[in-house]
Amino acid sequence: MTVSGWxxxxxxxxxxxxxAIPLGLYIARILKGEVRFLAPVERGIYAICGIKPDRPMHWQDYTVAxxxxxxxxxxxxxxxLRLQQYLPFNPQHIAGMSPRLAFNTAVSFATNTNWQAYVPEAQISNGAQMFGLCVHMFVSAAAGIAVAGAVMRAFTASNLGSLGNFYADLTRITLYLLLPAAIVVGLVLVWAGVPQTFAPFATVHPLIGGAQTIAVGPMALQEAIKELGTNGGGFVNANSAHPFENPTIWTNILETWALLVIGFALPITFGSMIGKPRQGFVLYTAMAAILIAGSIGAYAAEAHGNPLHVAAGISAAPGNMEGKEMRFGIAASTTFNVAATGTSTGAVNSFxxxxxxxxxxxxxxxxxLGEIAPGGVGSGFYTIIVFALLSVFVAGLMVGRTPEYLGKKVQAKEIKLAMLSFLILTFFILVGTGYTVISxxxxxxxxxxxPHGLSEMIYAWTSATQNNGSAMAGITADTPWLDYGLGTAMLFGRFAFLIPVLAIAGSLAAKPKLPASSGTFPTDTLLFTGLLIGVIVILGGLQFMPADTLGPVAEHFALFSGKTY
Structure with missing residues (x-):
């Protein structure tokens, strides 16, 4: 570990x-309908689509929409994806995907997972990238933030029947947040050397002879929303390790910033929406503590190098560089990796x-852990809210106080829905992995x-179910079982969690907002921050520890005994 790395x-x-702090305040203004610099465009969208932005939606209506x-x-x-050979913007004449791969890919991008069981350069056209995948990167990200906004509204008033209007939220988030941010970040990436062109792939003739095909296309804008929307689907198979997607250490910093900043901004938005900034900072602090701890842990593990090399008399410096870009080094690689898996981004700049x-x-x-550090845009926020409800419930059991969060009583209905959502995720990760390694x-x-093969499969099912989309590699992803199995896990991971969350929000919104009393457990303190982190680690992470012990932990001890896989 070096000074430059730190x-x-x-x-x-x-x-x-x-x-994240000023951005969070700006997002609060968007959700309140106070940002209107594109009002004519916004009104035009409403008119074309028949949207009535002031029409209130109960949680059921919001969910159905x-x-x-x-x-x-x-x-x-x-x-x-099936018909892309007949559609425009296909200069390479790429054929349509198989039914199972098209299903997996369509589900992947609609759920903000962006799992890529295909090779982009060979299996998807520029048109499908732009009008299919890139559009979904905007829409799925905006939908996640919209749900986060609906959850925030549940705590803003007493006996609130509406969580807002889904279509208005989706439109405003796209127009006033994601699209402007993606244009700015995309232009910076173009300036830094990322291609943005409709030209066909380039063919070059290197000095050693022969010919080499270089994939180019409309990369920069897709790269921008890939990170800002915590999507992760790269234009090329090497993703952010490719010099066209991520040319320099400065673009590496920009992309890491882009994939984290909205997730960290949303707790600040929450504090502003409810008029209690300290409540937002508690969630913000818990997210930051977990992410920083994970980043330090990964950096330490890689910087110490391979013990087999040390035993053979090979220097451990500069650490384990296998699978990492010489342009970036260990600290920049591990920080990007942990940021991408602490969110639901799934992008990689190392393997x-x-x-x-x-x-x-x-x-x-x-x-x-549930990808709450800071998680996917929107999904990370509403997941940590569920953990906060479980935390006040646990605290109430320990001290004999009525579970209450921000003036809303937390009762059996909310806890049952919360546990149901987490158990569904656990089921798909563990049962999916278990069946795969015995079939x-x-x-x-x-x-x-x-254990290394087990680690790869645990990673795949965790990534799909938690809508992350990255892969450890080492598996053939485009098989009937994994295409359909992981695709189903993505659907349940997104919607079987999201629907109970909206039901919880609807239940809390309908309850009266009670004033704090002497029996109210304070939730804006350092003590509650520590309790929240503890609940996240215990309920979110330790249920997977037996499987993790058989995978990466077992491989760690086998490595010290000289065994590799």
Missing amino acids: AYMALVFVLVLAS LLLLSVIHVVLLYAM TDSYMPLGGLVPIFMMQ KTGLSSMANAG
């Missing part, structure tokens, strides 16, 4: 955490399959044996 990490976190839009988008993207066992455990565990079709997709 300085890099400090710079990234200072930039993210500082800029979100689900219907998601179904329509899955169907449209599936058709686009987790080459990490040391404990270095690979960190991103797995970050996802298993013939599952084992045939694994390239590695022993």
Whole structure:
């Protein structure tokens, strides 16, 4: 671990955490309908789509609107991927995807997962990238933030029947947040060297002879929303390790900032929406503490290098560089990796399959915690709110006080819905992994044996279910079982969690807001921050520890005994 490495990490976190505060206040103004600099465009969208932005929606209406839009988008993207050979902007004449791969990809991008079981350069056209995948990057991210806004409104008033209007929220978030931010970040990336062109792939003739095909296309804008929307689907297969997607250390900093900043801004938005900034800072602090701890852990594991090299008399300096870009080094690689798995981004600038066992455990565990550090845009916020409700419930049981959060009583209905949502996620991760490693079709997709192969499969099912989208590699993802199985896990991971969350929000919104009393457990203190982190680690992460012990932990101890996989 070096001074420059520590300085890099400090710079990234200072930039993210500082800029998240004004951005969070700005998002609050968007959700309140106070930002209107594109009002004519906004009104035009409402008129064309028949949207009545002032029409209130109960939680059931809000949920149905979100689900219907998601179904329509899955169907449209599936058709686009199957028929892309007949559609424009396909200079390479790429054929349509197989039914199972198109299903997996359509579900992946509609759920903000962006799992890529395909090779982008060979299996998807520029048109499908722009009008299919990139559009979904905006819509799925905006939908997540819209749900977060609906949850925030549940705490703003007494006996509130409406959570807002989903279509108005979706439109405003896209127009006033995601689109302007993506244009600015995209232009900076173009200036830094990221291609933004409709030209066909370039063919060059290197000095050693022969010919080489270089993939180019409309990368910069997709790269921008890929990070800002915590999507992660790269234009090329190497993702942010490719010099076209991520040319320099400065673009690496920019992309790390982009994938984190909105997630950290939303707790600040929450504090502003409810008129209690300290409540937002508690969630913000818990997110930051977990992310920083994970980043330090991964950096330490990789900086210490491979013990087998040390035993063979090979210097451990500069650490484990396998699978990492020489342009970036260990600190910039591990920080990006942990940021991408602490959110639901799934982008990579190094390859987790080459990490040391404990270095690979960190991103797995970050996802298993529920991706709340700071999580996907929107989804990270409403997930940590569910953890906050569980925390006040646990605190109430310990001290004999009525569970209450921000003036809203937390009763059996909310706790049952919260536990149901978490148990569904746990089921898909553990049962999916378990069946895969004992079935013939599952084992045939694994390239590695022993605990490392298990780690790769735990990672895949965790990534799909938690809507992350990154992969440890080492598996053949485009198989019937994984295409359909992981696709189903993505659907349940997004909607089987999101629907109970909206039901909780609807239940809390309908309750009267009670004034604080002597029996109210304070939730704006350092004590509650520590309790919240403890509940996240225990309820969110430790249920996976037996599986993680058989995977990366077992591989770590096997490595010290000289065994590799």
